[in-house]
Amino acid sequence: MDGTRQTRSSGFLVHHNRFPKPRNGQLVAGVLLLCLCLLLGTVTLDTRQIPLIVNLTLPFNPAVETAINQLQGILETIGAILLPVSLLLLALLKLAAYRSPRMSQIDLWSSREFTRSGMRQLSIPGLTWLFAGSIPVIASLGVALAIMTTSIGNEIVHGPNKPIQTALTRLTPGNSLVVQYSADMPMLQSNIPISLAKRVEAQAARKRIQVYQLGQNLSSLTVGGQTATALTLGVAVKKNSSLSWNPSLGCNNVPVIMSRSMGSYAGELGTDDGVGIRVVANRSGLSAMNRVGVVMDQSALAQCLDGSRLAPINAIVLKAPLSTAKHLLAMAKTPGQVATVITKAQYLSNSEKFWTSNVKPITNILAVISGLLALVAMAGTIASRLSRNRREYAAKLAAGVGVGTLRAVEVLRALKDGVVATIVGSLCSMIIIPALSLTESGFHPSWTSGDALVGASIGLLGCLGGAFFRTAHLDRAVDFRESTKI
Amino acid sequence: MSITSTTRTTYAAEMAHVTKSYGNVVVLEDLSYSFPSNEIVLVEGESGSGKSTLLRLLQGIEVPDYGNISLLGHPIPPSRSKHYGHLLRQVGIVFQDPLLDNNLTVTENATAIARINGRWNEDKVDDLDLLSFIFHAFEIERFADQPVHQLSGGQKLRVALARALMSHPRWLLLDEPTHMVDPAGKVGIYKQLKGLLDETNLGGVIVSHDLEARVVANKIVTIESGRIV
Ligand SMILES: Nc1ncnc2c1ncn2[C@@H]1O[C@H](COP(=O)(O)OP(=O)(O)O)[C@@H](O)[C@H]1O
Ligand SMILES: [Mg+2]
Numbered sequence: 001m002d003g004t005r006q007t008r009s010s011g012f013l014v015h016h017n018r019f020p021k022p023r024n025g026q027l028v029a030g031v032l033l034l035c036l037c038l039l040l041g042t043v044t045l046d047t048r049q050i051p052l053i054v055n056l057t058l059p060f061n062p063a064v065e066t067a068i069n070q071l072q073g074i075l076e077t078i079g080a081i082l083l084p085v086s087l088l089l090l091a092l093l094k095l096a097a098y099r100s101p102r103m104s105q106i107d108l109w110s111s112r113e114f115t116r117s118g119m120r121q122l123s124i125p126g127l128t129w130l131f132a133g134s135i136p137v138i139a140s141l142g143v144a145l146a147i148m149t150t151s152i153g154n155e156i157v158h159g160p161n162k163p164i165q166t167a168l169t170r171l172t173p174g175n176s177l178v179v180q181y182s183a184d185m186p187m188l189q190s191n192i193p194i195s196l197a198k199r200v201e202a203q204a205a206r207k208r209i210q211v212y213q214l215g216q217n218l219s220s221l222t223v224g225g226q227t228a229t230a231l232t233l234g235v236a237v238k239k240n241s242s243l244s245w246n247p248s249l250g251c252n253n254v255p256v257i258m259s260r261s262m263g264s265y266a267g268e269l270g271t272d273d274g275v276g277i278r279v280v281a282n283r284s285g286l287s288a289m290n291r292v293g294v295v296m297d298q299s300a301l302a303q304c305l306d307g308s309r310l311a312p313i314n315a316i317v318l319k320a321p322l323s324t325a326k327h328l329l330a331m332a333k334t335p336g337q338v339a340t341v342i343t344k345a346q347y348l349s350n351s352e353k354f355w356t357s358n359v360k361p362i363t364n365i366l367a368v369i370s371g372l373l374a375l376v377a378m379a380g381t382i383a384s385r386l387s388r389n390r391r392e393y394a395a396k397l398a399a400g401v402g403v404g405t406l407r408a409v410e411v412l413r414a415l416k417d418g419v420v421a422t423i424v425g426s427l428c429s430m431i432i433i434p435a436l437s438l439t440e441s442g443f444h445p446s447w448t449s450g451d452a453l454v455g456a457s458i459g460l461l462g463c464l465g466g467a468f469f470r471t472a473h474l475d476r477a478v479d480f481r482e483s484t485k486i
Numbered sequence: 487m488s489i490t491s492t493t494r495t496t497y498a499a500e501m502a503h504v505t506k507s508y509g510n511v512v513v514l515e516d517l518s519y520s521f522p523s524n525e526i527v528l529v530e531g532e533s534g535s536g537k538s539t540l541l542r543l544l545q546g547i548e549v550p551d552y553g554n555i556s557l558l559g560h561p562i563p564p565s566r567s568k569h570y571g572h573l574l575r576q577v578g579i580v581f582q583d584p585l586l587d588n589n590l591t592v593t594e595n596a597t598a599i600a601r602i603n604g605r606w607n608e609d610k611v612d613d614l615d616l617l618s619f620i621f622h623a624f625e626i627e628r629f630a631d632q633p634v635h636q637l638s639g640g641q642k643l644r645v646a647l648a649r650a651l652m653s654h655p656r657w658l659l660l661d662e663p664t665h666m667v668d669p670a671g672k673v674g675i676y677k678q679l680k681g682l683l684d685e686t687n688l689g690g691v692i693v694s695h696d697l698e699a700r701v702v703a704n705k706i707v708t709i710e711s712g713r714i715v
Contacts, residue, residue: 101601101604101607101608101609102601102603102604104601105598105601105602108594109598109602112587113589114590115587115588116588116589116635391583391585392585392587394585395581395585395586398574398579398581399574399599399603399649399650400571400573400574400576400577401571401603402571405602
């Protein structure tokens with residue numbers, strides 16, 4: 001305003017043009033942001049019609065995939081080592097504390113907050129003698145998250161096998177399968193001609209080996225107003241069984257056993273790939289998260305879903321060891337027919353391989369990302385504790401306490417936090433994981449100790465890594481020259 | 487029972503031709519002074535005259551531009567070393583701000599540093615006697631189990647003094663300890679401190695403007711234009 005105005009303050013002069021004018025900069029920044037807002041507003045409205053997509057990709061690299069897939073095992077191993085070692089270290093610390101006041105004080109300091117502002121955490125004062133007396137919320141969440149993503153990944157790999165596993169242990173129990181190719185599994189169509197099946201059955205009957213036809217159809221199911229993708233299994237059914245289908249009644253009232261996850265009742269009607277079905281019983285363990293299991297008479301599956309009584313079947317299940325089954329198939333096979341025998345275990349592991357290579361890398365990446373996030377967050381909490389306690393640390397350094405001693409205090413605190421986070425995170429995930437089943441029918445991730453070890457390694461590595469990283473230059477971070485200055 | 491161990495040196499600290507400046511502001515210039523082991527030297531001087539700088543040099547927190555400083559018979563090395571930490575552990579230091587752990591109790595605060603430095607052990611009767619002697623002298627026994635944040639400024643200062651004395655120090659460095667205490671409180675604190683110092687024959691440097699501090703002083707000096715006069 002007034003170019004010649006001067007400010008008089010406590011004896012010396014501040015000339016008007018030496019006083020900074022922050023408001024000009026603020027005006028420019030405000031106008032700039034306003035322009036950006038208008039620009040972005042119009043652009044985003046436009047892109048609702050023509051979306052902007054950035055799609056840069058790198059070529060697939062199997063080595064990276066393998067590394068990612070091995071990560072879970074590595075983390076599990078780290079957890080299995082680190083958790084007992086951590087507890088051992090804490091035990092040794094307490095025992096050493098009994099002998100030496102110095103160790104005792106290191107233990108006490110690593111269990112207590114110095115400042116009042118640190119008290120906002122969830123604290124359990126009674127546990128101070130054992131751990132740090134408070135729950136490290138972020139670390140616990142990191143552990144719970146790691147356990148959850150791991151268990152979801154496991155469910156994605158093992159879950160799809162559930163219906164077929166139930167079929168191969170209960171409905172058509174056996175340990176060898178005649179299939180078309182040795183890599184066959186439920187998601188691939190295997191074709192065994194019905195004529196070959198008959199000959200295998202005849203050979204088996206001579207040797208008194210139990211044999212079952214197993215048909216499969218990936219179909220679309222509607223029952224009780226719900227629609228789902230289904231895995232329809234066809235099994236040989238005894239006459240007079242409630243599941244047996246009478247061809248003379250046609251394809252409109254086929255009796256089925258329905259997966260319990262559909263919540264249907266006996267007598268309820270529905271359709272399976274357009275074929276009318278009637279629920280005669282419900283059974284659990286029949287569903288995977290991608291498929292609802294439905295079981296019907298194999299003859300109905302062939303006639304109604306595949307369109308011919310002579311439609312090929314998926315597999316022949318034999319209650320016989322692999323060598324016997326191989327021998328049997330060799331006798332039954334005619335030249336030119338493609339069929340082979342694999343074990344039940346291999347059939348299931350084929351399926352697991354399929355899901356591992358197709359979906360598991362994605363959940364593994366998610367687990368790694370959540371783990372990294374947890375690491376960063378834990379390092380952040382340690383950094384904020386350091387800055388919160390700067391003056392307290394400075395006072396200790398000034399009184400001759402070594403930097404190494406204070407570092408040991410922080411690392412021990414991280415160790416205690418890591419163990420508590422592992423316990424709390426594991427307990428939380430134990431509660432949350434079953435609740436995940438609510439999100440999708442047939443999706444039943446389960447809490448396993450292996451997954452918990454993955455969580456433990458994330459929690460412990462996060463807390464310890466954060467402490468080592470953040471206290472590497474503790475004397476510089478604390479800057480005790482400044483902090484003790486009055 | 488005693489707080490001090492008798493020192494062989496007659497001087498706890500010696501400064502010879504010490505100059506210290508920040509940028510082009512010369513704070514201390516060619517300062518030479520020897521601090522007798524068993525005497526309390528009260529340093530007075532205007533604000534900004536360099537009193538705190540003097541104490542920080544004696545602690546080794548700051549390094550002089552020129553000149554030499556020795557503490558407890560050892561030259562102060564130019565950077566922090568193990569040996570230096572060992573020296574610091576033998577000096578009782580109290581800052582203007584008590585810098586206590588507010589969340590811990592009075593006893594925890596008073597004993598923690600001495601314990602971690604291996605200079606106080608609750609299993610030793612002598613050490614326990616020392617604790618009760620100091621707590622009694624500063625009249626803080628009543629608050630022994632209270633968290634420090636519940637105490638007043640004057641009470642906190644007493645805890646900080648107790649903490650400094652608990653390590654069996656050979657010398658004391660107090661920088662405007664009573665800065666935030668009301669006049670009546672100052673009288674009490676210096677009286678208590680005097681009682682303790684008389685009993686222990688402990689020497690040191692106290693920086694203070696307060697007339698009340700003069701009770702404890704064996705010598706009173708003033709810093710003026712960078713020197714002790
Ligand atoms: N770290 C620093 N950087 C620059 N100047 C400093 C620093 N510390 C102290 N000073 C200056 O040194 C002078 C003496 O400070 P100090 O010793 O704290 O005085 P006092 O006698 O009040 O304790 C003051 O002018 C102060 O501004
Ligand atoms: Mg000062």
